[in-house]
Each structure stands twice: as C-alpha cells, then as structure tokens.
Amino acid sequence: MMLEVEEIHTFYGLSHILFGVSLKVEQGEVVCLLGRNGAGKTTTMKSIMGLTPPRRGNIRFRNEEITGRQPYLLARKGISYVPDDRRIFADLTVGENLEIAARKTRGTEEWDMERIYELFPALKDIESRKGGCLSGGEQKMLAIARALMGNPELLLLDEPTEGLAPVLVHALEEQISKLKNAGLTVLLAEQNVRSALRSSDRGYIIDNGQIRYHGSVGELRENDEVRKKYLLV
Amino acid sequence: MEFGLAALASQLVVGLSRAMILFIVCAGLSFVLGVLRVPNVAHGSLYMIGAFSAYGIAMRLFGGSSAGFWLALILAPFVVALVSLIAERALFCHLYEREHLMLLLFTFALMLIFGDLVKIIWGAEYRSVSPPALLRGSVSMFGASIPRYNLFLLIIGPLVAIGLWLFTNKTKIGKISRAAAVDREMVSVIGINVSWVFAAAFVIGCYLAGLGGALVAPTVSVTLGMDHTIIIEAFLIVTIGGLGNMWGALVGSLIFGVTHSFGVLLWPQFAIVFPYAAVVIVLFLRPRGLLKSVW
Ligand SMILES: Nc1ncnc2c1ncn2[C@@H]1O[C@H](COP(=O)(O)OP(=O)(O)OP(=O)(O)O)[C@@H](O)[C@H]1O
Ligand SMILES: [Mg+2]
Numbered sequence: 249m250m251l252e253v254e255e256i257h258t259f260y261g262l263s264h265i266l267f268g269v270s271l272k273v274e275q276g277e278v279v280c281l282l283g284r285n286g287a288g289k290t291t292t293m294k295s296i297m298g299l300t301p302p303r304r305g306n307i308r309f310r311n312e313e314i315t316g317r318q319p320y321l322l323a324r325k326g327i328s329y330v331p332d333d334r335r336i337f338a339d340l341t342v343g344e345n346l347e348i349a350a351r352k353t354r355g356t357e358e359w360d361m362e363r364i365y366e367l368f369p370a371l372k373d374i375e376s377r378k379g380g381c382l383s384g385g386e387q388k389m390l391a392i393a394r395a396l397m398g399n400p401e402l403l404l405l406d407e408p409t410e411g412l413a414p415v416l417v418h419a420l421e422e423q424i425s426k427l428k429n430a431g432l433t434v435l436l437a438e439q440n441v442r443s444a445l446r447s448s449d450r451g452y453i454i455d456n457g458q459i460r461y462h463g464s465v466g467e468l469r470e471n472d473e474v475r476k477k478y479l480l481v
Numbered sequence: 482m483e484f485g486l487a488a489l490a491s492q493l494v495v496g497l498s499r500a501m502i503l504f505i506v507c508a509g510l511s512f513v514l515g516v517l518r519v520p521n522v523a524h525g526s527l528y529m530i531g532a533f534s535a536y537g538i539a540m541r542l543f544g545g546s547s548a549g550f551w552l553a554l555i556l557a558p559f560v561v562a563l564v565s566l567i568a569e570r571a572l573f574c575h576l577y578e579r580e581h582l583m584l585l586l587f588t589f590a591l592m593l594i595f596g597d598l599v600k601i602i603w604g605a606e607y608r609s610v611s612p613p614a615l616l617r618g619s620v621s622m623f624g625a626s627i628p629r630y631n632l633f634l635l636i637i638g639p640l641v642a643i644g645l646w647l648f649t650n651k652t653k654i655g656k657i658s659r660a661a662a663v664d665r666e667m668v669s670v671i672g673i674n675v676s677w678v679f680a681a682a683f684v685i686g687c688y689l690a691g692l693g694g695a696l697v698a699p700t701v702s703v704t705l706g707m708d709h710t711i712i713i714e715a716f717l718i719v720t721i722g723g724l725g726n727m728w729g730a731l732v733g734s735l736i737f738g739v740t741h742s743f744g745v746l747l748w749p750q751f752a753i754v755f756p757y758a759a760v761v762i763v764l765f766l767r768p769r770g771l772l773k774s775v776w
Contacts, residue, residue, distance in 0.1 A: 297670060323672030335667045337660040339775075344656050349671040398672055 256305030289437035328400035338380030491625035500738025501638030509689025515725025525712030526595035531694025547613035561691025723770030
C-alpha cells in the first residue's frame with residue numbers, strides 16, 4: 249500500500265476540521281478527493297504532508313508510520329506536494345525554483361531539468377524569469393514541475409486545474425496520465441469533478457471534514473444522488 | 482574652516498571607509514533579518530567579540546606583528562562564527578516559531594551576556610590593534626594624505642559585496658536562503674531541512690559581524706560599549722536600506738558613512754547629527770526603506 253490514512257482528526261487551533269478521514273492509495277493509482285469549497289481537501293493534503301499534523305489517527309506511507317513527521321523528511325521519503333496556492337519562490341527564477349527542489353534517488357528514470365522541460369516545454373522559454381512574474385497557469389506548471397524534481401513516488405496534487413483555461417486543463421490531464429504511465433502514484437484534490445474523473449481510477453468524496461462516499465470512477469459517474477448531495481453538479 | 486579639495490577628498494575617503502565597515506556589519510544583520518526574521522540585537526556584540534578576538538590574536542598571541550594582524554583578520558571572524566553557531570544550535574533554533582518580541586528580548590539578553598563575557602575575558606580597558614607594516618602610514622592623493630588602511634578598507638568592502646552576491650545568487654545554499662526568506666514552510670516541503678539553512682544563514686551573518694569587528698580594530702580603540710554604538714547604527718541602516726536587502730545595506734551604509742564625514746567638515750561638534758538627519762529624511766520619504774524589503 250502506497251498511502252494509508254486512518255481516522256485522522258486535524259485541527260486549526262481550536263477548530264476541528266477533519267473528523268476521522270480515512271483513505272487509501274495503492275501503488276500506481278490515481279485517486280481523487282472531491283468536495284466543495286471548505287470541505288477539507290486541502291487540510292487532508294496538508295495533514296499527509298506534515299504541514300498540519302493530525303491530533304489523532306495514523307498515516308502510513310509504504311507501510312511506515314509517518315504521522316507527525318516533518319515535511320522535509322516526508323519529501324525525502326518520496327512524497328511531493330503541489331499546494332493549491334502554488335507557493336512558487338517568487339524571488340527565484342524558474343530554473344532556480346527547479347534547481348533547489350532537485351533530489352536524487354536511486355530510482356530508474358529520474359526527473360531532471362531536461363525531462364521536466366520535455367513535459368512542460370513552456371517552462372523552458374521562461375527559465376530565467378522570476379517566479380513572481382509568471383502567470384497563474386505558468387506558476388501552476390512550475391509548481392508541478394518543482395514537485396517532480398523531488399523524484400517522488402507519491403504526488404499530492406491540490407486543485408491542479410484551478411484557474412486554468414480549458415485547453416490547459418486538457419493538457420494537464422494528458423500530463424497526469426503520462427505521469428501515471430511513468431509509474432507515479434497520485435492523490436488529486438479537485439473541485440473540477442469532470443476533469444478529476446477523467447484522470448482518476450478511484451475517488452473519495454469529502455464533505456464537512458468527513459469522507460461521505462468512495463468508489464471507482466464508474467460508480468461515481470453513475471451515482472447522481474451522491475454527486476448532487478455533496479458536489480452540486 | 483578650509484573647504485579645499487584636499488579636505489573634501491580626505492573626508493570622503495574617511496566616510497567611505499567607515500561605510501565599508503558599516504556595510505559588512507549591516508549586510509550580516511540584514512541577511513539574518515531576511516532569512517531568519519530575527520532582529521538580532523546581539524549582532525553588535527558579535528562585532529565587538531570580533532574586534533576583541535582580533536586584538537587577542539594580533540597583539541597578545543603575536544605581539545603586534547604584521548603576520549599577527551593578517552592571521553587575526555582571518556581567524557577572528559571564525560571565532561565569532563563559532564560562538565554564533567553554538568548560540569544558534571543551543572538556544573536560537575528552539576525559538577524560531579516564537580513571536581518577534583520574544584526573539585528581540587532573547588537577543589537582547591544575549592547581548593548582555595556577551596558584553597559580560599567580553600569584560601571577563603578581556604577586561605574593561607581600552608585596547609588597540611596595530612595595522613600591519615604594509616598598511617601603515619598614508620599616501621598622498623589630491624593633495625591630501627590618506628591613510629593606507631582606509632584605502633585597504635575601500636578594497637575589502639566591494640570584495641565582500643561581490644562575495645555575498647555570488648553566495649546568494651550562485652550557490653545552492655544561497656538560493657535556498659533566498660527561498661527560505663520568503664516561504665520557509667515550502668522550503669521544507671521540497672525536502673530541505675530548514676533548521677540547518679537557518680543555522681548556516683545565522684553563522685554567515687554573524688561571521689560578517691566578526692569580520693567587521695576585526696577590520697575596524699586598527700582604526701578605533703577596542704572597548705566595551707562599541708557593541709551598543711554599532712547596533713543602533715546598523716538597525717537604522719538596514720531600515721533605510723530595506724530589511725533583508727543586501728544592496729540596501731550598502732546604500733544605507735554609504736549614506737550613513739558619507740553624511741557623517743561631511744558633517745565633520747561642516748559642523749564638527751554636531752557631526753553625528755547629520756547621518757541621523759539623513760535617516761529621518763529617508764524614512765520620511767520612503768518609510769519602507771530605499772530598496773525592496775523582504776519583510
Ligand atoms: N488556516 C486556517 N485556520 C482556520 N481554519 C481554516 C484554515 N484553513 C482552512 N480552514 C477551514 O478548514 C475548512 C476546510 O478547509 P480546506 O482548505 O481544507 O477546504 P478545501 O476543501 O480545500 O476547500 P477549497 O476547495 O475551497 O480549497 C474550512 O472550513 C476552512 O474555513
Ligand atoms: Mg483547497
């Protein structure tokens with residue numbers, strides 16, 4: 249099992265946000281986490297990455313307990329996180345953003361600048377531009393590229409399609425499927441249900457900090473009731 | 482009062498060489514402010530420790546020989562770097578999550594402790610360090626006689642600036658420091674142990690304080706209290722330059738140093754008013770500093 253989240257409870261200060269969220273991601277799967285605004289998708293991602301450690305519950309990565317570990321240790325174990333607000337290092341150039349995120353592993357096919365620029369040719373042309381001077385879409389690509397430079401086994405993608413033009417959404421879906429073919433495991437948080445279902449194998453629906461439903465993409469597509477109730481689509 | 486070219490030239494050199502010392506110290510303070518977000522009040526104490534260490538190495542160990550001076554110039558900043566590394570790993574590194582006021586108070590406490598340590602080790606007398614043979618005496622330029630040591634400072638300052646620029650822009654740890662200055666959490670997310678980045682940045686900043694102290698030693702009497710004077714000036718300079726901005730530290734130091742030395746020319750008894758007036762004017766026109774602040 250690549251990732252197992254078991255009954256986690258996460259708080260921001262006093263406010264209780266996640267109420268016993270559990271989910272699993274198998275090696276090589278693309279799994280989506282769907283839910284409306286404020287449902288707790290980002291909080292789940294941050295809890296896994298160690299940014300908002302859960303107060304209760306367990307998280308295991310490749311069967312190893314990782315609950316409460318510091319983010320940099322998780323990154324070194326092979327988890328990369330693409331935050332919904334991108335968080336590009338604005339003072340650094342595109343190239344520098346990628347450079348400082350580079351992390352060697354003893355893996356087979358490693359990500360390096362060259363492969364990254366193959367995946368995102370648009371980034372090559374703006375290699376020496378400051379991160380702060382990129383458009384939202386460019387920043388999104390850079391955030392994903394930066395995460396890949398860490399050569400992760402598990403990629404946490406928080407709303408990758410948010411704010412992207414439809415053309416770019418399609419391009420991104422293609423890239424996610426390329427990544428999947430390259431052996432990457434992905435947990436995808438999305439509001440864009442259609443796009444998420446196109447990329448995923450399975451999905452979870454979260455609402456008010458609780459998982460309400462989970463099933464295969466086919467099941468999610470067919471279950472109108474659940475979609476209406478929790479996703480407003 | 483004589484306003485000839487000679488007097489102007491010599492005061493300009495005095496002001497610029499003072500500015501170089503200020504720049505080296507302020508670049509360190511500003512770097513720590515930028516990356517760690519810590520207003521390190523003890524920075525001036527590290528400068529003082531640098532000056533006393535230079536005295537200890539050059540005068541005590543080597544009896545004031547030229548070789549002693551050069552060795553002191555190399556070793557004293559490392560003594561300071563070591564002291565700061567110990568302070569960071571033992572104390573500071575547990576406090577980064579605290580609010581600024583706490584950090585400010587903590588570094589203030591450190592300043593008092595360092596002051597007492599210096600008093601215990603070196604005593605309260607005035608000490609002086611003699612410059613090496615190569616840098617003694619003066620040369621005449623524009624009809625004025627200019628101390629060689631000041632010219633030496635005018636060479637060192639830009640070298641330090643270039644070195645720092647190369648460090649922050651061309652080395653990986655420099656780039657990581659720039660990233661950590663803005664978003665430390667995200668630096669951790671990409672797999673970097675921010676704690677060590679902070680330690681490195683703190684030690685580098687303090688090394689610069691020590692270097693400034695060692696460089697200033699032959700030009701002043703080395704004494705208790707030099708920490709207080711410099712830290713006030715240094716905070717003003719990084720504020721007018723733009724917090725965390727190295728070029729801002731340079732511009733601020735030049736303004737401070739040069740206005741002071743021209744103040745000496747214009748109104749010797751109140752020369753010290755001039756740089757402070759310049760600070761007030763700058764802050765009035767640009768409250769966030771002349772160059773971009775990272776805060
Ligand atoms: N820093 C914070 N402090 C307090 N509450 C927060 C904080 N961040 C998020 N919350 C709250 O936690 C809940 C879940 O937020 P979260 O960001 O996980 O939702 P989300 O599913 O990612 O939503 P969106 O689709 O809008 O990104 C919301 O009610 C939000 O108000
Ligand atoms: Mg979110």
